[in-house]
Amino acid sequence: MNAVGLIFADSYDVAIDELTAQRTLAAIPFGARYRVIDFKLSNMVNAGIRNIGIITTQKYSSLMWHIRGGSFWDLDRKQSGIRFLPPYAYEGVNSNYENRLEAMLAHLNYLKECREKYVVFGCCNYVENVSYEEAMKLHVDTDATITCIYTKNPINKSKNLHVTTYEIADDGKITGCYFEDKLNGSQKNVSASTFIIKREELIQLIEKASRSGGVSFRNDVLVPLIKEGKVMACEAKRPMLFIDDLSCYLKSNLKLLEPDTRKQLLKNEDRPIVTRVKDSAPTRYGKYAVVTNSIIADGAIIDGEVRNSIIFRGVRVKKGAVVENSVIMQDSTIGTGAHLNYAVIDKDAVIQDGRLLSGYITHPFFAGKGVVI
């Protein structure tokens, strides 16, 4: 595909405070072995995009360590490949971008140096397995200025967070764009914050919006174009799992326990979701292991009971421990006799023997990175 990919590692609308205390949104672990950015990166690579820039603002150390040179996605090429775009202040652009427009303005030189005809760019506040080829075909066929990817079924989208919705005419043209305080009503076309545009046009639009004091890609670039009737909508038909807050994060992880979601998101053979290789050992189940309806990553050692849960790499669930409806991240240990229900346990945490920790699906119990309970 003749396009450069641009990924915003931060979302400028969402904050899932617990999980982003020490990492950027894109680096949040998801689905037993992935990080959120793996989905966007893999989607781009699967669409044939070979040149990808990642715009970061803060706390991007774990993201860089995860992606490295991009070799896991075959992006460690001599020509193009992965390019990290960390903040740098110049000509009055804040180093701590507050919106996408500012972020792109700071990296306008990167966009100018690229040679690809199009840009596919977007955020990481959800996971999906989407065909950018289809979106690109629609974009080219309809001769739109911008094509916006959206979903009619925003799974686990928070009801309490700002949301961008589109009004779409029968011919697929976007006729309205609304920034609403919260998601209400059922039949909404929710923005996937992912767009296709000609690179040269994007550069011009950013420069123009910036000159006239614009502060928002949506308000100062997208909305005027919608009024001119130059914006098309492309529906992402596969499941799109949002991670707006901790409850949504837990629900979206547990959604992978449904065979159909798993199949469409992870098991799509032509479109693998690729993540960093860790050379973990195989999963080891002990004599006392009882595991049902769960996803278990490699390197885990399970000797307790695990039900309806997502277990990341290198997790230890000791004999007599019970883990239900929970997400246990990498290298955490659940001690003997501990009982977890609706919990999200961040990396390297230690839940000592006999601890009873329970939240609810709407208010999961959370233990931070490296916490000992």
Place this chain on the structure above:
Amino acid sequence: MLSKKKCVAMLLAGGQGSRLAPLTTYIAKPAVPFAARYRIIDFSISNCVNSGIDTVGVLTQYQPLELNDYLGTGSPWDLDLRFGGLHILPPYQAQKGGDWFKGTANAIYQNIKFIKRYNPDYVLILSGDHIYKMDYDIMLQEHIENGADCTIAVIDVPLEEASRFGIMTTDEKGRITEFAEKPENPKSTQASMGVYIFSTDALIKYLEEDEANPESENDFGKNVIPAMLADGQKMYAYLYKGYWRDVGTLSSYWAANMDAIGDKPELVLNDPGWRIYYRHSFNYPQYIGENALVTNSICGAGNEIDGKVNNSVIFNNAIIEKDTDIEGSIIMSECHIGKGVKIDYAIVDHGAVIKDGVTIIGDRSGDPVIIERDSVVSGDIMEGGRK
């Protein structure tokens, strides 16, 4: 960057492994899958990397396609280097003709040029068909301290098994006084592991002499080692005490796989200080279903397990349906085990399909039942394969 290497490893990976047939019908023995996600050769290569040896020549000959694909540029082991790294060394034609590798010594002889390119002081000779975790650097230090021409790694084996191995007799300082290949009446229990360190000059001298001898079978154990010993070269045994298994037969292959399961497995794969590296396939984490009961087993990635699995090794992307009972078996990648199946003491090779309701039971006194690669089994198999 240095223009020489202290030690270069030469990994003999050309053996057919006929006693492992039919697992080796289409793939070389070192490429045979092992312990849910590895290949046998991963252990030797990872040992090299973990021992600080970054130049590895892999000598291939038999069914090299899958092995070559698997090795690639050596990147899974971080051996894709500009100087050194992993190199596949197949037999080749040269101006004065060419030949298959006639024996282990001839295989190295034909690649002396490769060794000389790195100007190493020492050459480590390995075979790619053993499962073990060994720090070759400790052995190399002993070799250097002894001022040896050749050091042979040995393990202590039970006396009754000693006649299956090359047996060393040593003096009190560990210097080898006698070597007997598969002796009827072994004089010691120190068995060669097929791991040799040579000082480079001695190796090249004896390989050239061996090549010039038309009587020779060009084999390290049969020819080169005895010739060096006869000449009074300084040869030492290095006693290795860790885990080591020869997986040359179906039952020993099965048993070594089983060593990786349990609460305190003999073969520890989770050791962060001694990782076993492997080439990854694209897959996803495994799903354990509502009806599953997986105990005392190891499983790779991408599996969908809804049956009962105990004392077993499950590779990648296998489907095991409900009401199925798998005990003491090895299920390789991409297999599909239907509903209501019972499997006990079997090795189900890559891509095999076991239809609903089939019972496969092996005889534990012999080799496990082997279900061949990509086969479809719809009828019961009782008792077992070759004994």
